[in-house]
Amino acid sequence: MSVAEQTPIVEVKDAQGRPPRRNGRWAGYLHLLMARMLEMKREPEVVFWVFVFPLLLAAGLGIAFRNKPGEASSVVVVSGAGAQNAESLLQRSSQHAQFKVNTEDAAAARKGFRLGKYDVVIEPQDGEKLVYLYDPARPESVLARANVDDAIQAAAGRKDMVATSEIISSEPGSRYIDFLIPGLLGMNLMNSGMWGIGFALVDMRQRKLLKRFVGTPMRRGDFLLALLSSRLVLMIIEIALLLALGVVFFHMRVLGSIFTITLLGAVGAMCFGGVGLLTASRAQKIESVSGLMNLVMMPMWIFSGVFFSYERFPAVVQPLIKALPLTALNDALRTSILEGTPLMHQWSRLLVMGLWGGISFALALRWFRWT
Amino acid sequence: MCAAIQCRDLRKTYDGKVEAVRGLNLEIETGECFGLLGPNGAGKTTTIEILEGLLEPTSGAVSILGYTWRENERQLREWLGISLQETRLSEKLTVRETVDLFASFYREPRSTDDVLEELQLTEKADSWVGKLSGGQRQRLAVATALVCNPKILFLDEPTTGLDPQSRRQLWDIIREFQRSGGTVLLTTHYMDEAERLCDRLAIVDHGQIIAEGTPQDLIERLGGHHVVEFVVSGNNGVALAAWRALPSVESVREEDGMVALNVKEPHLAIPALLGAVEKQGGQLEHLTTRQASLEDVFVRLTGRHLREE
Numbered sequence: 154m155s156v157a158e159q160t161p162i163v164e165v166k167d168a169q170g171r172p173p174r175r176n177g178r179w180a181g182y183l184h185l186l187m188a189r190m191l192e193m194k195r196e197p198e199v200v201f202w203v204f205v206f207p208l209l210l211a212a213g214l215g216i217a218f219r220n221k222p223g224e225a226s227s228v229v230v231v232s233g234a235g236a237q238n239a240e241s242l243l244q245r246s247s248q249h250a251q252f253k254v255n256t257e258d259a260a261a262a263r264k265g266f267r268l269g270k271y272d273v274v275i276e277p278q279d280g281e282k283l284v285y286l287y288d289p290a291r292p293e294s295v296l297a298r299a300n301v302d303d304a305i306q307a308a309a310g311r312k313d314m315v316a317t318s319e320i321i322s323s324e325p326g327s328r329y330i331d332f333l334i335p336g337l338l339g340m341n342l343m344n345s346g347m348w349g350i351g352f353a354l355v356d357m358r359q360r361k362l363l364k365r366f367v368g369t370p371m372r373r374g375d376f377l378l379a380l381l382s383s384r385l386v387l388m389i390i391e392i393a394l395l396l397a398l399g400v401v402f403f404h405m406r407v408l409g410s411i412f413t414i415t416l417l418g419a420v421g422a423m424c425f426g427g428v429g430l431l432t433a434s435r436a437q438k439i440e441s442v443s444g445l446m447n448l449v450m451m452p453m454w455i456f457s458g459v460f461f462s463y464e465r466f467p468a469v470v471q472p473l474i475k476a477l478p479l480t481a482l483n484d485a486l487r488t489s490i491l492e493g494t495p496l497m498h499q500w501s502r503l504l505v506m507g508l509w510g511g512i513s514f515a516l517a518l519r520w521f522r523w524t
Numbered sequence: 525m526c527a528a529i530q531c532r533d534l535r536k537t538y539d540g541k542v543e544a545v546r547g548l549n550l551e552i553e554t555g556e557c558f559g560l561l562g563p564n565g566a567g568k569t570t571t572i573e574i575l576e577g578l579l580e581p582t583s584g585a586v587s588i589l590g591y592t593w594r595e596n597e598r599q600l601r602e603w604l605g606i607s608l609q610e611t612r613l614s615e616k617l618t619v620r621e622t623v624d625l626f627a628s629f630y631r632e633p634r635s636t637d638d639v640l641e642e643l644q645l646t647e648k649a650d651s652w653v654g655k656l657s658g659g660q661r662q663r664l665a666v667a668t669a670l671v672c673n674p675k676i677l678f679l680d681e682p683t684t685g686l687d688p689q690s691r692r693q694l695w696d697i698i699r700e701f702q703r704s705g706g707t708v709l710l711t712t713h714y715m716d717e718a719e720r721l722c723d724r725l726a727i728v729d730h731g732q733i734i735a736e737g738t739p740q741d742l743i744e745r746l747g748g749h750h751v752v753e754f755v756v757s758g759n760n761g762v763a764l765a766a767w768r769a770l771p772s773v774e775s776v777r778e779e780d781g782m783v784a785l786n787v788k789e790p791h792l793a794i795p796a797l798l799g800a801v802e803k804q805g806g807q808l809e810h811l812t813t814r815q816a817s818l819e820d821v822f823v824r825l826t827g828r829h830l831r832e833e
Contacts, residue, residue, distance in 0.1 A: 173632050184628035188617055195616040195652075360612035368576060368608070369672070370601035371629040524578060 181371050185379035189353075190386065203349070203387060207341040208398055211334060214460075215403050218329040226272045226297035229255045229262045235277025239305065246304035252297075272297035331406075334399040335490050336459040339483040341391055342418060343453060346425030347446050349387065350380055351433035355442040364524045373523070377514075381426040388422040389415065396490075408493030416496065417489055420503055421482040424510035428478065431513040434520045453479035481505035526590035528554045528676055528707040529575055534584035536570050536731075544570040545581070546731035552724075554675075557698065557708040559722035561715070561818065563828070567731035568711035569609055572680050575709065576606050589675065602630055605669030607662075609680040615654030619645055619664055622653055626668040634673045643667045643697060659690025666697060677701055679710040683717060695721055715818040727822060734825050742821045748774040748786035751820055752793060755782050755810040756801055770796045775824065786816060786824075 193199045228243070230236050236256060243254055257265065265271045266286060272294045274286035283305070287298040307313075357363045366376060392414060399405035407414070432449055436442035456463055456470075457479035466474060474480050481502035488494040496503075529552040536545040545567045552558045560568045573579040575586060577593040577600065586593060588600050613622055620636060627633035640646045643663045648656060656664065662682060669677055679698070683691040698721060702708055712718055718725050719739045726736040735742055743749060764783070768776045772792040773785045787793040790813050801808050823829060 174627070174635055175632055176628055176630060180628040184625045188614065188621060188625050191621065192614055192616045361608055362611060362613065364578060365606070365608055365611040365613075365668075366629075368578060368601070368604070368606040369626060369629040370598055370631075 179375075182375040182379050185371075185376055186382055189379060189383040193349075193383070193387070199349075203341075203345045203391065204394055207337055207391070208394060211330075211337050211395060211398055212402065214333055214337075215330040215399075218333070219403075225251055225253045226293065226300060227253045227255070227270065228297060228301055229257050229265060229271040229274050231259045231262050231274065231276045232256050233259075233277060235279075235281070235283070239275050239277055239283055242305045242308040243301070246308035248300060248304045248307075251300055252304070273301055275301065328403075330399065330403045331491055332462070332487070333460065334395060334403075334405060335486040336483050338392060338395050338418070339421065339457070339479055339486050340454065340459045341395065342388060342421045342482065343425045343450060343479050345387060345391065346384055346422055347429040347432065347450060349384055350426050350429035351436075351442050351446055352439070353380065354430070354433040355436050355439055358437065358522065358524075359439065361524075367523045373521075374518075377430065377518070377521075380430075381423060384422045384426045385419055388418050392418045405490075407490050409489035409495075410493075413489050413496050414486065417482070417485050417499070417503075420506050420510075421478075421486075424478050424482070424506040424513075427510035427513035427517065430517040431520075434517040435522045437522075453477050456480065458483050476505060478506050478509040526587070527551045528556070529558075529586075529588055529709060531575060531586045532584055534571065534574060534586065535582045536567075536574060536579065537582045544731055545574070548584075548728075548731065548733055550575075550726065550733075552707065552709060554707050555702070555705060556723045557702050557710070557721055559718040559725035560709070560711040560728050561713065561718045561725050561822075562711075562728035563713055566728045568728055569680055570731075571728070572678055572709065572711055573608075576604065576678050577601075602672065603675040605672055605674030605677045607665045607669045607677075607679045607682060609684070611665060613653050613661070613664065613668070615652060617653055618650050619653060619656070619667075620649040622664060623667050623671050627671045630672040632673070633671050636671065639667050639671045642670070642700070644693065657690075659686050659693065662686060662690065662694060663697070666694065670701065674706065676707045676709065679708065681711055681713070683712070683714065691717070715822075719818055725818075727818075727825065729826055735821065739818060742818060743816045746774065746786050746816055746821055746824055748772075748788045749816050750787045750790045750813055751816050752785045752787050752790060752797065752811070752813045753782055754797070754808060754812075756804075756806040757809050766800065767797070770800060772796075777823070782810070784820075786820065787813075 230239050240254060240256065243249060243252055255265075255271070259276070262271065262274045262276075263286070266274050266288075269291075272287070272291070276284040276286060278284050285298050285302065287294040289295055354363075357366075367373070396405075396407060396414070400407060428449065429446075432445050433442050436445060453459075456466065456474045457477050458474075459479070463471070463474050463480065475484075485499045485502040485506075488499070489496075529550060531548065531550050534545050534548040534550075535543070537543050548567075548571055550558075560571060562568050570579065574581045575588070577586075577588075577597060589603060591600055593600065617625070619640065623636045623639060627636055637646070640649055643666060645660065645663055645667060648660055653661065653664065666677075666679070666682065669679075677698070682698070683694055686694070695717070698708055698710070708721075710721070722739060724736070724738050725742070726733045727742070728734070735745070737745070764776045764778055767773060767783055767785055770785070770793055772787055772789045774788060775786040777784050785793065785797075794811075794813070798808070819829065
């Protein structure tokens with residue numbers, strides 16, 4: 154093919170004189186991109202799954218896990234001798250607002266504790282002594298025990314040996330919603346990248362539209378490129394919507410520059426575009442590609458730190474987790490958005506995404522089935 | 525001047541087992557409308573897709589306008605307009621957007637407006653493809669092929685499933701293209717389509733060409749232009765050979781009690797037939813005469829009807 158065909162993109166059109174219509178090098182690419190965007194715009198499901206659904210998810214989770222103002226510990230005192238004394242000590246302490254104190258007989262108290270209704274059980278023994286029943290595996294139980302003990306001891310006249318004071322800090326940046334939004338952003342880029350490309354491709358293959366395209370002089374690379382670039386446009390909207398939600402409703406603070414975040418999003422979108430292309434490179438039916446997609450994405454939903462930190466997994470698997478493209482994207486987005494880490498310090502994550510995307514794209518081109 | 529389409533000893537075997545095409549030779553001249561006629565599964569689609577460069581033949585040589593697919597694919601693509609069997613174009617694009625999209629792949633396409641007008645789609649230009657009728661969709665499929673101003677038009681079963689009016693509309697469009705100098709290769713399993721549209725045709729069965737020529741030629745080769753069909757009751761024992769022996773009868777076949785004679789000159793055959801029936805004491809229950817058709821040719825050649833699965 155000659156390289157000297159790089160005529161300008163402008164299309165010559167004239168109603169009267171009608172000089173022959175001529176197409177430049179990029180006419181096909183531009184029309185493919187435009188057609189793809191129009192099709193997506195006219196498909197209400199796409200708008201919902203790509204834009205509305207992640208917003209709903211973020212809003213729902215954000216509300217469910219919003220920071221509640223210091224929730225009171227629920228304390229139960231077992232009725233009997235000494236119960237009165239314990240209760241009045243708690244009421245007299247300066248921290249009494251932190252407790253919701255109940256009185257029950259021993260059986261009911263223990264049952265309530267087992268069901269999570271009470272955080273700690275106070276059992277007076279032999280008149281003076283108090284026994285705390287608590288569960289070290291339940292953070293709220295540990296907290297309640299410590300607070301209750303502290304309050305009772307202070308009320309009974311204990312003297313603090315060291316003078317202390319407190320400053321309250323609950324700033325945006327360390328809340329669950331702050332953790333969640335970048336993770337959702339990453340997951341959304343993965344989902345819509347994989348589905349947006351994989352589904353569309355297999356659908357076109359099934360409809361024999363790919364075969365029909367191959368029957369024209371269309372450049373095959375342009376076709377794939379147009380599919381990938383359609384993702385970029387969507388990516389910008391996805392990022393803007395989710396971040397706007399975080400900023401407006403959850404008062405999230407975005408420390409990184411918009412440019413860095415967009416660039417990370419673009420790299421992520423391209424990376425998953427490539428993976429999606431590879432996943433869909435040979436599948437003939439929607440059903441088979443759906444299974445493949447889920448197989449590819451499932452590990453990343455679990456391991457890549459979308460909803461909770463992957464630090465919870467054993468150290469042995471950490472390197473594997475960090476090699477997943479979604480982990481790289483989530484980490485990069487999180488540090489950029491929450492800590493303002495510049496791009497230069499993210500090169501290893503960019504490399505992970507670049508490798509996944511690049512290798513997938515190359516393999517997809519080799520294996521791609523057009524008919 | 526080389527042939528528009530030429531192929532020699534074309535073979536295609538799927539998975540090393542199914543022989544879809546078994547040694548097929550074709551030579552189609554520029555400006556011709558050539559038809560591949562055959563029942564479903566005869567290998568028509570495989571053949572046309574090999575010629576379109578969409579399938580690799582297992583063996584054999586193809587040359588289009590004197591070029592081969594291997595060496596001149598890009599150039600050939602500019603020259604060919606293709607309509608596949610059942611392509612489902614994007615439903616959420618308008619007719620105009622679809623034609624524009626296909627036009628954008630070619631260096632010098634025709635104006636979309638002209639093509640839409642020619643295919644009587646101007647009124648539907650801004651409708652979504654999903655809202656079109658079957659006939660309109662098929663015309664749009666042809667529009668995407670014609671917008672590149674092709675030298676050769678490939679149509680795979682262009683009118684299958686269309687109503688008679690839509691079929692006739694498409695025939696007009698194909699004839700118009702041919703009149704402006706284009707070459708057409710189409711596949712069909714409709715006899716009337718082949719007879720009306722094609723200058724020459726090849727009857728394909730089991731991956732081979734079993735007859736080739738102009739429709740007239742093929743019918744001529746039956747031996748008689750006319751077909752006399754009749755049913756005789758009251759005497760079942762008459763051998764077909766007795767009818768074959770009547771004057772001017774070229775061949776005989778029987779189907780469900782109906783006897784069909786291929787006849788050169790009905791005015792000689794029919795009186796003789798009536799005489800023979802009377803002599804045998806039979807009762808003539810039904811008698812028609814009609815022009816022989818390609819269906820008769822096909823049945824004569826294969827013993828089967830074209831539409832049979």
